[in-house]
Amino acid sequence: MTVHARPPVPPIADPVSDLPAVSYEKLEEVFDDIRGHPLYDHEIHGCLNCGICTATCPSAQYYDYSPREIVQLLWTENLEGIYDAMQEKIWACAQCYTCAARCPFENSPGGLVMIMREVAIKHELPAVKEVLRPFSRVLLKVVSTGNQLAPNMITKEAFPDWGPNVAKVDAPLMVLRKAIPMPTMHTLDTAWEVNLRTSVELYTIWEATGVLKQLESVDENLFDVVSDVMEEKRDEWEEWLEDNEDDGDDED
Ligand code: SF4
Numbered sequence: 001m002t003v004h005a006r007p008p009v010p011p012i013a014d015p016v017s018d019l020p021a022v023s024y025e026k027l028e029e030v031f032d033d034i035r036g037h038p039l040y041d042h043e044i045h046g047c048l049n050c051g052i053c054t055a056t057c058p059s060a061q062y063y064d065y066s067p068r069e070i071v072q073l074l075w076t077e078n079l080e081g082i083y084d085a086m087q088e089k090i091w092a093c094a095q096c097y098t099c100a101a102r103c104p105f106e107n108s109p110g111g112l113v114m115i116m117r118e119v120a121i122k123h124e125l126p127a128v129k130e131v132l133r134p135f136s137r138v139l140l141k142v143v144s145t146g147n148q149l150a151p152n153m154i155t156k157e158a159f160p161d162w163g164p165n166v167a168k169v170d171a172p173l174m175v176l177r178k179a180i181p182m183p184t185m186h187t188l189d190t191a192w193e194v195n196l197r198t199s200v201e202l203y204t205i206w207e208a209t210g211v212l213k214q215l216e217s218v219d220e221n222l223f224d225v226v227s228d229v230m231e232e233k234r235d236e237w238e239e240w241l242e243d244n245e246d247d248g249d250d251e252d
């Protein structure tokens, strides 16, 4: 009887992941940055694995995302799981902090997600650019005008890359917003006017805290546009100061 050799068994791998293999040293480095964040010990104290956070999390209703899972990964120091969650899952959190208000351990899963996002950007993880790309227009609007999106800008034509659900917000928003008693919710052009001096001060804060450096690592083109906007606003501010100094001199 002929004995055939068994065919070689293919290595076990994640069939859906396109991510490159990551060294253990890199996984440790990423986790050390998360654990070394000044807020880390404030945001995690243990975990019962009770799932209250996930039960009350709005993002968990719509995405493959669970704050319980995130906290468990961190608490058990599951380095591979943490790295994996940083590719996509952590970007589903809406930062509403309902979880922090409900957790019996006084953990803040939303706060932990914020730390993980900071570290993901710092390490320029491959998925960061991909995940943040649809938000570049929002960011540019916030940086250049100091305002967020006006609701009439959120249409399915303007945001085709936000997927089919964007059509659900393409509604009579002005009518809906009129029902909210705060007057700042009634405008469509800008939510409020941002003082030139405030904008310039904000730019200084973003520079000093490394926010702009982070932006450069995520989206170099957007960084260039933002830098031009900042330069223009600073020039305008200088001119305003000069004009007003002259006015002061005239008055003397
Ligand atoms: S983080 Fe808090 S609420 Fe969530 S599973 Fe752990 S103990 Fe429960």
Ligand code: SF4
Binding pocket: 053, 056, 057, 058, 059, 060, 067, 092, 093, 094, 095, 096, 097, 098, 099, 100, 109, 110, 111, 113
């Ligand atoms: S902060 Fe994030 S994790 Fe917590 S409830 Fe809100 S969306 Fe969910």
